[in-house]
Amino acid sequence: MKRLISAMLTALFLATAGCAVTPDQGLLDTNGASQLKLRQIQTRYFETSDKQKTLECVIATLQDLGFVIDKASLDLGSVTATKLSGYNLRMTVNVTPRGATQMTVRANAQYNASPVEDPLPYQSFFNALSKSMFLQAHLEE
Template structure:
């Protein structure tokens, strides 16, 4: 009995010693995090959060996104969109590799765009809206080749310009 207890205790200590902790850098904010958050957020002078969510939902659908989740009490809307990710350069290279005996080379096939729109009430009849875009690219072997957040300022500027127009239309029931 004592040997079994000693064995269990030893194995427990060995197993807990193998558990890696969270690296310190994993919880550190990157220098560009604040700039990205500011780029992804706009404040609107209204207290009508539901109208902003309705306008945002309509805009996402107009942009070709399919709604994946919507929780108005939490101010969250998410959507996805599938698009072709084939690139002529990749296809040409794959053909040359195959012709010269290199076998079947995987090429990008499909990308999935994900969007999250989150609203947050602020003091003084204002609503903060944050939107984030991500994309995942799969190849012809169904492997992920790219997974990234989209941090192009023009994407967010264009989105918020369209959202402002959609909020105006929603407010005037047009």
């Protein structure tokens, strides 16, 4: 049993880096580089075709990070949540299909109605989401 748990945790940490794919880095040399850079920080692609399970993982991840879900729509593929612990951070996450085998997840964070350009909140969200997606995929097997 201990070996199984140890193997799963090892696989979790090794696979986390491979679950999400970042957009092409070559886009930064064009006009509007700051917008493209922000979009790269905000977007990840996941190897799944299940929009509902992806949204469920997004909701669970936001709740695990201390957010309160304000709105969620499967039809729109959108979740909006707020974190009120000493500051007002709002995050909207959109999930859209990308081909037949991937989902695009784009997070947009605002701090007191100003866009968040710091990559740290996005990295924290996507790291936690990658782990959640990995566990969801392997719990079903």
